[in-house]
Amino acid sequence: MTTSLARSQLRQFPTWMPVVLIAVWALVLSTALIWVPGYWNDEAATISMTTRPWSKFVSTLSNVDIVHAAYYVIIRPWVEVFGTSTLSMRLPSAVAVATTSLALIKIGVIAFDRRVGYGAAVLYPAIPVSVWMAGEARSPALSALLVALQILLAIMVCRGMLHIVGWIALGLTTALCGCVFFFASLSTPALLIFARTRRDVIRMAAALAAGTIPVVPIVFRGAGQKSQVSWISEISPGATARSMFESQYFMMSTVAAAMIWAIAIFGVVMMLRTGHRRATLAVLAVIALPNAAFILAALAGSMSFYMPRYLAFTTPAVAMLLGMGATRFSRRMWNVAAVLMLAGLLAFSQLAQRRDENSKSGWLYAEHAIRPLRGPGDAWITYFHMSRAAVTYESLHMPLLNAGRGDDYAVFGDTGVRSIPEIDQAIKVVWYVPAVRSEQVSMEWVPAELNALRRQGFTVNLVAPQATVDKVSVYRAHRP
Numbered sequence: 001m002t003t004s005l006a007r008s009q010l011r012q013f014p015t016w017m018p019v020v021l022i023a024v025w026a027l028v029l030s031t032a033l034i035w036v037p038g039y040w041n042d043e044a045a046t047i048s049m050t051t052r053p054w055s056k057f058v059s060t061l062s063n064v065d066i067v068h069a070a071y072y073v074i075i076r077p078w079v080e081v082f083g084t085s086t087l088s089m090r091l092p093s094a095v096a097v098a099t100t101s102l103a104l105i106k107i108g109v110i111a112f113d114r115r116v117g118y119g120a121a122v123l124y125p126a127i128p129v130s131v132w133m134a135g136e137a138r139s140p141a142l143s144a145l146l147v148a149l150q151i152l153l154a155i156m157v158c159r160g161m162l163h164i165v166g167w168i169a170l171g172l173t174t175a176l177c178g179c180v181f182f183f184a185s186l187s188t189p190a191l192l193i194f195a196r197t198r199r200d201v202i203r204m205a206a207a208l209a210a211g212t213i214p215v216v217p218i219v220f221r222g223a224g225q226k227s228q229v230s231w232i233s234e235i236s237p238g239a240t241a242r243s244m245f246e247s248q249y250f251m252m253s254t255v256a257a258a259m260i261w262a263i264a265i266f267g268v269v270m271m272l273r274t275g276h277r278r279a280t281l282a283v284l285a286v287i288a289l290p291n292a293a294f295i296l297a298a299l300a301g302s303m304s305f306y307m308p309r310y311l312a313f314t315t316p317a318v319a320m321l322l323g324m325g326a327t328r329f330s331r332r333m334w335n336v337a338a339v340l341m342l343a344g345l346l347a348f349s350q351l352a353q354r355r356d357e358n359s360k361s362g363w364l365y366a367e368h369a370i371r372p373l374r375g376p377g378d379a380w381i382t383y384f385h386m387s388r389a390a391v392t393y394e395s396l397h398m399p400l401l402n403a404g405r406g407d408d409y410a411v412f413g414d415t416g417v418r419s420i421p422e423i424d425q426a427i428k429v430v431w432y433v434p435a436v437r438s439e440q441v442s443m444e445w446v447p448a449e450l451n452a453l454r455r456q457g458f459t460v461n462l463v464a465p466q467a468t469v470d471k472v473s474v475y476r477a478h479r480p
Helices: 002-011 016-031 041-051 054-061 066-082 086-111 114-126 128-134 140-158 164-180 182-194 198-212 215-223 237-246 254-273 277-299 308-326 332-353 363-370 384-393 439-455
Strands: 379-382 429-433 459-467 472-478
Touching: 016 086, 016 114, 016 128, 041 066, 041 086, 054 066, 066 086, 066 164, 066 215, 086 114, 086 128, 086 140, 086 308, 114 128, 114 308, 114 332, 128 140, 128 308, 128 332, 140 164, 140 182, 140 198, 140 277, 140 308, 164 182, 164 198, 164 215, 182 198, 182 215, 182 277, 182 308, 198 215, 237 254, 237 277, 237 308, 254 277, 254 308, 254 332, 277 308, 308 332, 363 429, 363 459, 363 472, 429 439, 439 459
Parallel strands: 379 429
Antiparallel strands: 429 472, 459 472
């Protein structure tokens, strides 16, 4: 009797309630502690580009960051209203991740079944790269949302749920997606798989082609600015594939990543066996095409700027695969338990990192070491990435001596430091903040820079030892 009553009450459970619960879950997970870590290099660039005058903004794009121009334009009104605190800058990304979860519900319900939609929506904000995207004042979270909307619109127009408005919306979404991050256009051809008739194939190709047209100038202009990413080391095709397998989505060890991919593969097999062949292959293609493009480019020796985060826009499709695999139990409660356990496993490590204010860069560590000791007339020198964050915070109010080389952002310091500038005799104390990211830096650059300070009459003392993700250390150089 009790069991029958429980089942009756479960059947009466409102269908909208899971959507509300998932929305709350996704928003809480995405926003948790995003205000704690300090800014890092790329986020500081976002602040610089969205707070400078329009004339300066446009002139800067002629040298760098044309590939991020659309994101800067979209986010700029938000920055003008809500300012540049860590919470306000990152909140749009967190909301984008939560919104993507809601889009995945709809995709799953239409293309597969309700279980897949709910499972993917719960798992998406917990995937480590999604946790990272939600806490970044950059474009990946928005580009991932737009890819999910592309998939949803493609499904709806091919199933007759939307007509002319749907095709127009698909073209516009494709254009916006490519403009926000042009690599996202690599997944666009996968949407053709959703087309069921020759007529739909023609319409889909036309909509996608029209949406890709605005992206072409950005690609060509971005190619002319490739020196902006010249610092990225070239890696072998094998290392690229391994990074895609381990760290691109899950940021875990090989064994842990293999276990998670096994769940996704199981889901694919089950969906292919249950008559969802077309939709399953399309979702797979959204992941496979961009990854294959980077591997082929590495094989050809023409790709020296692969970074795992560049393909984060394919994460919604990965969540769909995990939703397929984690919800194949016959009992509903088993599915719920499996999804929640997997979500906890995925999210834990990345959420734990958010508790550390230095988890993204070492600027706050350096600031805390310098602030109580600095005096009037002090100056400082630091490396490029640190100087971006420091200028953004503007908390030390000391002149940055290696600034002003006319670099692309026209605000930040030299790449350095590597060459210590000639320091005015009136300056008696200089704070030197290097980041020792490699053995080469530790053995060559830092000693040379310290000796350059000594040759100008400074006595150099270590104030704060190496720490934080940047391996930052702080030196105080003073002279009579």
